[in-house]
Amino acid sequence: MSYNLDFYGLVPYLPQFVAGVGTTIQLTVISTVLGLILGTYCAAGRISKARWLNWICAVYIEVTRNTPFIIQLFFIFFGLPALGIKLSAWQAGMIAMVFNLGAYSAEIIRAGIEATAIGQWEAAKTLGLTHRQIFMHVILPPAYQRVYPALVSQCIIVMLGSAVVSQISVEELTFAANFVQSRSFLSFESYMLTALIYLFLAILMRQLFSLLKKFIFKSSAV
Amino acid sequence: MMQFTDWDILRNLLFAARWTLLLSLFAFIGGGLVGLALTFIRSIKNPFLTKLVQIYVELFQGIPLLMQLFLTFFGLSLIGLDVDAWSAAILSLTLFSSAFLHDIWRSCIEALPKGQWEACRTLGLTHVQSMRHVIFPQAIKMAIAPTVGFSVQIVKGTALASIIGFVELTKAGTMLNNATFQPFKVFALVALLYFVICFPLSVLARYLENKNYVRR
Numbered sequence: 186m187s188y189n190l191d192f193y194g195l196v197p198y199l200p201q202f203v204a205g206v207g208t209t210i211q212l213t214v215i216s217t218v219l220g221l222i223l224g225t226y227c228a229a230g231r232i233s234k235a236r237w238l239n240w241i242c243a244v245y246i247e248v249t250r251n252t253p254f255i256i257q258l259f260f261i262f263f264g265l266p267a268l269g270i271k272l273s274a275w276q277a278g279m280i281a282m283v284f285n286l287g288a289y290s291a292e293i294i295r296a297g298i299e300a301t302a303i304g305q306w307e308a309a310k311t312l313g314l315t316h317r318q319i320f321m322h323v324i325l326p327p328a329y330q331r332v333y334p335a336l337v338s339q340c341i342i343v344m345l346g347s348a349v350v351s352q353i354s355v356e357e358l359t360f361a362a363n364f365v366q367s368r369s370f371l372s373f374e375s376y377m378l379t380a381l382i383y384l385f386l387a388i389l390m391r392q393l394f395s396l397l398k399k400f401i402f403k404s405s406a407v
Numbered sequence: 408m409m410q411f412t413d414w415d416i417l418r419n420l421l422f423a424a425r426w427t428l429l430l431s432l433f434a435f436i437g438g439g440l441v442g443l444a445l446t447f448i449r450s451i452k453n454p455f456l457t458k459l460v461q462i463y464v465e466l467f468q469g470i471p472l473l474m475q476l477f478l479t480f481f482g483l484s485l486i487g488l489d490v491d492a493w494s495a496a497i498l499s500l501t502l503f504s505s506a507f508l509h510d511i512w513r514s515c516i517e518a519l520p521k522g523q524w525e526a527c528r529t530l531g532l533t534h535v536q537s538m539r540h541v542i543f544p545q546a547i548k549m550a551i552a553p554t555v556g557f558s559v560q561i562v563k564g565t566a567l568a569s570i571i572g573f574v575e576l577t578k579a580g581t582m583l584n585n586a587t588f589q590p591f592k593v594f595a596l597v598a599l600l601y602f603v604i605c606f607p608l609s610v611l612a613r614y615l616e617n618k619n620y621v622r623r
Contacts, residue, residue, distance in 0.1 A: 247606065247609070248598070248602060250559075250605075250609065251559065251601065251602045251605035251606045251609055252563070252598045252601045252602055252605070253562075253563040253564075253566035253567075253577065253601055254563070254566075255566045255567060255569070255570075255577060256566060256577060256580070256594060256597050256598050256601060257598070259577075259580070259581070259584075259590070259594050259597075260590075260591075260594040260595065260598060263584060263590035263591075263594060264590045264591040264594045264595065265591075266590075267589070267590055267591040268591065345469070345470070345471040345472075346471065347471075348471035348472075348473040348474060349471075349473055349567065351473075352570060359471070359473060359474065362474075362477070366481070372477075372481040372482070372485070373478070373481060373482040373485045376474060376477045376478045376481060376482060377478065377482070379474055380470045380471075380474045380475075380478060383469065383470050383471055383474060384465075384466065384469040384470055387468075387469040388469065
């Protein structure tokens with residue numbers, strides 16, 4: 186019943202953990218940027234009057250939101266090569282993360298857009314702005330500002346979800362944890378340390394986003 | 408070598424889907440009970456207890472579910488508790504969903520006007536009485552839609568139980584993939600089955616949300 190925790194045993198494996206954290210951060214940063222861009226386009230597609238575009242975006246969003254991330258990952262990594270599309274594990278993991286965040290953020294951004302008063306559209310149209318200009322300069326900035334907290338939470342969820350890409354052997358933090366525990370047999374210690382690192386990353390991300398908020402939204406337009 | 412027809416693949420997946428449903432149900436009930444207890448503890452507004460619950464929520468929302476699974480599966484066996492994949496999956500999914508459900512329910516209670524609590528106190532109701540007769544019936548109406556919405560996350564969360572060897576839909580999918588070498592078909596079918604389970608829940612959640620919204 187007694188078990189002595191031995192965290193010192195993990196010291197020789199610190200380089201693995203550091204490398205794993207690096208990959209996790211890299212995956213998170215790239216997928217956050219690309220995922221939010223994809224999400225914005227999809228949100229635009231969902232409110233567009235083109236029937237077919239609306240439909241495609243809706244199907245993509247619903248399918249992604251109603252299937253587990255790990256299945257999306259397996260489908261991209263194992264399934265697509267059957268169609269002749271060959272991907273490395275890193276690429277497959279990245280694509281899965283981008284598509285996942287894209288679908289969730291599209292719904293969040295759309296909620297922000299739909300909360301915009303219709304008068305904003307009309308006023309901008311009266312000023313002679315094109316549809317694209319209205320969307321980019323009048324509608325989007327306050328929409329982002331309105332749903333910013335929800336977007337931040339979603340980005341953090343995607344960062345935590347990246348743990349799953351270890352299952353296709355992307356060498357990120359969870360992969361490092363699995364590697365270390367199989368070498369050192371210190372499974373509880375290595376998972377405990379990894380859990381703490383994730384917790385730290387999640388808190389760090391929230392802090393960074395709240396700092397970033399001051400730079401992005403200089404005026405309080407909402 | 409054994410040959411798998413498409414029907415064999417589908418039938419095996421359907422059998423495995425039972426375990427996904429059962430696991431989801433257990434996790435939802437377990438998470439609901441713990442979440443309810445947490446919500447009640449927090450409503451007492453004792454600073455120390457509130458802090459404890461906050462730390463609990465931060466912990467289980469800030470650590471990946473996969474890591475929680477590994478910790479319960481490998482960690483508990485080290486301190487002498489023998490856990491199989493089934494109990495480890497239920498335990499970690501319960502902890503995970505309780506943190507989120509508590510957060511949903513807390514925000515529903517906090518969304519109620521403060522006057523409701525004050526009115527209860529004026530009437531001389533105890534804390535439990537005001538929770539039971541005044542706060543709870545109102546909060547539950549608001550809570551139903553997001554709770555149904557979160558159940559989709561639980562169903563999707565059970566997919567990770569496959570990694571510690573529990574044979575549910577995802578694990579059955581990877582096993583069938585290894586046996587048939589038809590990853591495209593197998594994983595598309597697995598995704599379809601998850602979609603069939605989750606999509607009605609999403610639609611229901613949206614319907615309830617709209618209904619509630621119109622009424623207010």
